[in-house]
Amino acid sequence: MRRGAGSQTRTDAGACSAAEGEVMTQTAPVADQAPSGKPSFCDSDGPSQEAIAAFYDGMKPFWHPVLSEADLPEHKIVRVELLGIGIALARLNGQVVALRDLCRHFQARLSLGEVIDLDGLQHVMCPYHGWSYGSDGHCKRIPQLLEGRKIPPNARVDSYKVAIRYGLIWVCLDDEPKFDIPDYPEWGDDTFRTVVMKEEQPSKTSSIRMIMGTLDDTHFPWVHQGILGSRDEPAAPDHKVWREGQYLVLQYDVEQPPNLATTDMSAEGADKVEKIALRYTDYVGMPNVIRLVKDSDAGRYVVWLATCPSAYNRTTNFWAFSRNYDMNPGRDSIYEEFSAHVRSQDKPVIESQRPWLLPPFWTQIELPLGPADKPLMEFQRWLEELGIVSGI
Numbered sequence: 001m002r003r004g005a006g007s008q009t010r011t012d013a014g015a016c017s018a019a020e021g022e023v024m025t026q027t028a029p030v031a032d033q034a035p036s037g038k039p040s041f042c043d044s045d046g047p048s049q050e051a052i053a054a055f056y057d058g059m060k061p062f063w064h065p066v067l068s069e070a071d072l073p074e075h076k077i078v079r080v081e082l083l084g085i086g087i088a089l090a091r092l093n094g095q096v097v098a099l100r101d102l103c104r105h106f107q108a109r110l111s112l113g114e115v116i117d118l119d120g121l122q123h124v125m126c127p128y129h130g131w132s133y134g135s136d137g138h139c140k141r142i143p144q145l146l147e148g149r150k151i152p153p154n155a156r157v158d159s160y161k162v163a164i165r166y167g168l169i170w171v172c173l174d175d176e177p178k179f180d181i182p183d184y185p186e187w188g189d190d191t192f193r194t195v196v197m198k199e200e201q202p203s204k205t206s207s208i209r210m211i212m213g214t215l216d217d218t219h220f221p222w223v224h225q226g227i228l229g230s231r232d233e234p235a236a237p238d239h240k241v242w243r244e245g246q247y248l249v250l251q252y253d254v255e256q257p258p259n260l261a262t263t264d265m266s267a268e269g270a271d272k273v274e275k276i277a278l279r280y281t282d283y284v285g286m287p288n289v290i291r292l293v294k295d296s297d298a299g300r301y302v303v304w305l306a307t308c309p310s311a312y313n314r315t316t317n318f319w320a321f322s323r324n325y326d327m328n329p330g331r332d333s334i335y336e337e338f339s340a341h342v343r344s345q346d347k348p349v350i351e352s353q354r355p356w357l358l359p360p361f362w363t364q365i366e367l368p369l370g371p372a373d374k375p376l377m378e379f380q381r382w383l384e385e386l387g388i389v390s391g392i
Contacts, residue, residue, distance in 0.1 A: 047357045051391035052312050055206075055357055056083045058388030061174035063181045064288060065306040065318050068198070069169055072096065077124060079111035081310040082171055087160065089169060090115055092122040097135040098171045099124060100158040104139060105131050110157070133157060167196070168306065168318055178386075179246035182285025186302050186322035195332050197319040197339050204351045207288050207309035208358050208383060210317060213350045214290050214305050215250065215282060215379060218372050223345050228256055236372035248284040248382060250375045253277070260338045263298040264325040284379060287388055299325035303339075313356045319343070355392045360384060363392060 047055075066080040067089060077090045079101050086101035088111040101111050108128040116125045116132060123132040123140055132141040137159035139151055161172040166187045186192045203210060213219075218236045221229035237252035255275040256262050262276040281293045292303040301323045308316040321339050358380060359365040368377050383389040 047312065047355060047392055051357055052084075054390040055309075055312050055388060058383075058386055058390070059083055059207075059287065059309055061172070061176065061178040062286075062288060063163060063170045063172045063177055063179070064308050065168040066098075066171050066308050066316070067169045068318070069096075069164055069167055072169065075115045077111045077113060077115060079109065080171075080308075080316075081314075083173065083309055084311050085173065086111070087171060088124060090122075090124050092124070092135045095135065096162050096164065096169055097124075098160040098162050098169075099133060099137055100160075102157060103128060103131055104155050104157055105129055105142075131155070135159065166306075166320070179286065182246070182283070182289040182291070182306075184291060184304055184320070186300075186304075186324075187320070189322075192300075192302075192322040192324045193327050193329065193332060193335075194320055194322040195335050195339070197321065197336055197343070199317050199319070199343075202310055203315045203317060203347065204313060205315055205353065206312055206357055207307035207315045208388065209350055209353055210305070210307045210315050211284060211288060211290050212358070212376055212379060213346055214292065214303070215284060215375055216373075217252070217254070217280070217375070219349075220256075223349060224342060226257060227259055227342060228261075230257070239371065239374050241375050241378045243382070246286055248286060248375075248379055250282040250284075251280065253279050260326075260335055261294065261301050261303075261321075261342075263296055266326045266328065266331065267298070282375075287383055287386060299323065301325075357392060358383065358389045359392045360389050365392070 060083060064082055066082055066087065067078060072078050072089055072091060074091050077088050080087050080089060086109065088099045088101040088109070090097050092115065099110060101109050103110055103126040105126065106128060108126055110124050110126055110133065113125045113127040115122055118132055118141055121134065123134055125132040130141070130143045131139050134140050137157045139155035142151055142155065145151065161175070161177070163170045163181060165181050166184050170181055187194060221231045221234045225231055237254045240251045242249050255277055258270055258273045258276050259265065262278060263270055263273070265271065276296050279295045281295070283291045283293070285291070288309065289306045290304075294301045302321065304320045304322070306318045308318070310316050319339065321335060323335070355365065361380065361384070370377065380389060
């Protein structure tokens, strides 16, 4: 795997620009001032077109999961959206192909069409006038073309890079992805049970807020009281944060109540234990995938989330949960129900956040507090370096 330059750029507590107990602020002027002189919170207004375009451009050179591979049958075309662009997915000649979901003729959706055989090869045929496209996006047949005339060279649609990993179809809109698809070593490992959780509807939030919400551990006592924390003990753990290739890595020790995500609840007396000592090691595969690793005496529990930024304010989430204890397959549904419950607690809170796009530090719209929010601040710092967070 490509790791990039500077494989160990460490930023432990105290190295961050926000010292302990200080609010993260910048000296740059505050943009979008309310009449009172305080930053506007943009409660109902959407982001500017410039901010949306910058977000899309910043996210473009990365791999994004767009669909479960099982949801793309043979001889069918499925429409997905990525960064505001409609994409037609199809299996052509043994490979998954991603084409811009429009016909070069009169802009009808190719995803409404058919997969056809043409000269021994499969093509995508537009439903409007029968124009047919190969896996490279070039039009190979125009039924109305007069005999002797050649197909115009600009009769083509964009085609995108495709990869299959972890049961998902991944698409990159750029010719040269900045990073590889992040690792998920527990996937396919026979020593782990892995449960996939499918969300029926996209989340009404941006993908980077989804990742930030999953990375944020200081909300545990408030949103997940009695499951991941206690409001009687709200103190933030001692975070260690560093960069490792394409990953932002976070590590800390904490105690949590006994439950399916902390220990083997099928073991005798597990529910009698008051607290479980855990070590979290979180890996953010920049900028859109996170893997939370929870190690305890019982074994390892992993939360994996890959996000698809369908649009700036709509995110399709792909969840998986792996464990190397309580290996009975008959209990998988209990783990899925538990994970869905925890997710249901997060969902309304994250969807309520405004602005839709994460505001840059210089706006001072949000007030992250060091050292508790250090992991989130380092995540945002990297997003700003990548040009993903630039405006509101």
